[in-house]
Structures are given as structure tokens and as C-alpha cells.
Amino acid sequence: MARVLTPRAEDFPRWYQELLAKAEVADNGPVRGTMVIRPAGYAIWERMQAEMDARIKAAGAQNAYFPLFIPESYLRREAEHVEGFAPELAVVTHGGGKPLAEPLVVRPTSETVIGEYLAKWISSYRDLPLLLNQWANVVRWELRPRLLLRTTEFLWQEGHTAHATEEDAGRYARRILHDLYEDFMRSVLAMPVVAGRKTDRERFAGATSTYTLEGMMGDGKALQMGTSHELGQNFAKAFDIVFTGQDGRQEHAWTTSWGSTTRMLGGLIMCHGDDAGLRVPPRAAATQALVAVVKVAEGVPQAAARLRDELTAAGVRAALDDRVDTPFGRRAVDAELKGFPVRVEVGPRDLAAGNVVLVRRFDGAKTPVPLNTVAETVVQTLARDQQALYDEALARREANTVEVRTADDAVAAAIEGRWARVPWSALGPEGEAKANAEGVTVRCLVRPDGTVPGSEDEPGIVAIVARAY
Secondary structure, three states, rough: OOOOOOOOOOHHHHHHHHHHHOOOEEEEEEOOOEEEEOHHHHHHHHHHHHHHHHHHHHHOOOOOOOOOEHHHHHOOOOHHHHHHHHHHHEEEEEEOOOOEEEEEEEOOHHHHHHHHHHHHHOOOOHHHHHEEEEEEHHHHHHHOOEEOOEEOOOEEEEEEEEEEHHHHHHHHHHHHHHHHHHHHHHHOOOOOOEEEOOOOOOOOEEEEEEEEEEEEOOOEEEEEEEEEEEOOOOOHHOOOOEEEEEOEEEEEEEEEEEEEEHHHHHHHHHHOOOOOOOOOOOHOOOOOEEEEEEEOOOOOHHHHHHHHHHHHOOOEEEEEOOOOOHHHHHHHEEEEEEEEEEEEEEOHHHOOOOOOEEOOOOOOOOOEEEHHHHHHHHHHHHHHHHHHHHHHHHHHHOOOOOEOHHHHHHHHHHHOOOOEEEHHHHHHHHHHHHHHHHHHEEEEEEOOOOOOOOOOOOOOOOOEEEOOO
């Protein structure tokens, strides 16, 4: 059989682009850097949204919505913030056929506009903490766009909170990092992300601390999967977010922001995909089990429909493929490309023997399964393969991570497509700048035990160094 995709080992970027197209995940939009997310891709994003939204609400945040257009003057109130985003801004200067009195920035992030409203809504310590989230689109003018990974417009969630104390804000930012993002990425996306602290050079513009989750892709590069920021009182002072404390004195609030994007969909593809297509972790899959009619014969379509219903009743997200006017081989290739975790093939010969064939997308294994145990077997298989994908990704990361002692060795390892762990004391800001000149970055700082340091000045901390998307 002719190959469907360019092998990853031969040309990873081409494999990724071909997979997005042939698996009908996404396409380029009409404006450079924009994208169209097709139904197959958007269905996975909807699963991600549902899982994330439940965790956001469990953390006490409520969903809201804020405007797409932000007065340019809002961004200028926080100097570091506007300086950090200036190269990426899209600005509207005309509306209704006339010049605008004040230019409008198309939302790159919402700290400024939400800060304006936090100031209106908060007056007392009783109003705190105020925990908000919005699902929205944002625009950042990318110079080198890549579908799902870096696009001019993308989808995301962004959380914004205000607190009475620095300690409470810090606890909440870390809670989001671990209980929301890390748990979701590990347990749903089956990605063994590293949680760490960004260096001062890499921290979010206007933040006092930035925490990150970094995943290793199939080619050894890193991908930032989500971030959580402590903003100190920077935005509170810029937007006059003040409250009256229990002692009757006015104080500025302490704020946080945090976000994750459709980049996670690209990360899932590059972490788990193989030369046959997507491999979607069962918990992230919109369709976990595809029941496919192999050939029309007496009783086959009816048996397939019953199996679909039995799987649905067992809590499996199941779909029926009875498109017998399309050759079965083509449908099987399409199912592999789209990464359905399990395929249940129903054909006349197997059905006559009281069986169906269960095909696992994880490793391609095909197993005859008695009709009366299909639902139970599928449920067990989905759980096993969710863990198997995680274990495989973890083993790949460990095999491609090296311990080094010098900045030069860290850069050399990154250029070779590996991650390097190097003492931060041996790298430091000067070594980080030299690494950046070689296209290598410090992805995050961690303690030797893997926990997140309180600052980059902690003794003994380790830098994770890699090339990144």
C-alpha cells in the first residue's frame, strides 16, 4: 500500500502539515496566519473545552465575556505590558468609513480591559477573591505562523482574578498550574508535561512570576502548553483596582492571569501522532469507538447499530460508519488518519462466528471479541490505551533528556533535538542570552525534585533547555 503521510523521521514538519490536511483537522484561512478549524479538529477542541471548563469551575472561577476591541490607551497604562505586546498588535484606526477618535487594539489578551472592570466591581475585601474566566479568540500578528501552533488568530481561555493578599494570589496561580492545567494535560491529553517557572527573560509582560507547562513533541522540540501568571499589583495600580480592607484602609488588589489555547491541539497531534495519522487519547476523543460495517450482508448493519447503542449505554462515545458505498479499505485508512482510539469492525464472516474484530489505534492490534463482551472489552481497552499513550510519551521524553554541566553542552544537546537539564548556576542570564542567539531557550526552571521554585534565585535549581515551537 502506498504511504499516506510523509514519515515523521523523514520530514517532521511536512508530516504535520500533511496530517492536518488529510485528517481534516485544520486548514489555512484566507488571511495569512489565520486558520479554519474543521469539524474533526473542532470536535477534539470541544472535548478539551468541556474538560477544562469543569476544572475551571471547580477552582471557583465563573465564566464571563469581555470586548474584542480595547482602547489603545488601556494598554499604555501598564508600560511593560504594552512594550511586550507592541510588535504583535493589530490596531483598528477606521470604523464606519471614518477615522476613529482613538485607535482600538484587537484583543491580544485581556488584562487591561478586565482590569478596568475589576476596578468598577471591587470596593471591599468582601468582594475578594473575584475569579473570572472567558472563552474567546485573540489576535497576535505572527511573523512566522504555523497552523494551530502559532497563528494570527487563535482560540483560548483566559482567567483573571483579584485577591486581597499576595499570598492568596500566589496560591491561586499555582493551583491553576497544577489542579487545572497539569492535571488536564496529564490525565486527558496523556502528555507528561513539566511544570516549572519561567526565567525573568521569558516571563509574561507585566507579570512578577510566570509558571509554565512544557511538553516534548515527537521531534524532541518543546511546546509551551499553558501558563499561569502572578501579576503582583502592577495592573491593580495601573487601573486603580482598590478595596477597603477589614481595618478600613484602602489597598490595591493582587491579581493573576492564566491561559491555554488551541495550541494544545497541535501539541496533542505532535506528541502522539504516528506515521499513519492521529492517535487521539481516549479521554480527549470526540469519538472513542467507531463501529464500522465491513460489508453489507444479512444482519450486519443491524448488529453494528446495536453495538453502537450498547457502547453508548456503557458510557462510550461511539459512532457508526455504515458507508458501504465507500470501499472498506479507504474507510479504515481514514479512521486511522483521524485517530479514533478503537475501531469495532463488523463483517459477515466474524458475525457468523459470534465475533467482531477490535482494532486498537494505539498499536494497530486486531483481536476477535465475542459479541456479548464488546462493551466491556472496549471500556477496558480505552482505559489501557489512555495510560499506554502517556507511558510511551514519558519514556520518549526520558530517553531524549540529558543531564549536562555546562551551557555549551546544553545548547549542543538542544540543537541535536534533545532536552538538556543544566544547573541554573552554570547557565544564568548570560548563558541564556547566548543560547537564545542559537535558537535555544530555557523552557523553565525546576527544583531537583521536580517541584516549582519560588524564584530564579533559589540555590540548586535546574534549567530545562530546548528548542521550541
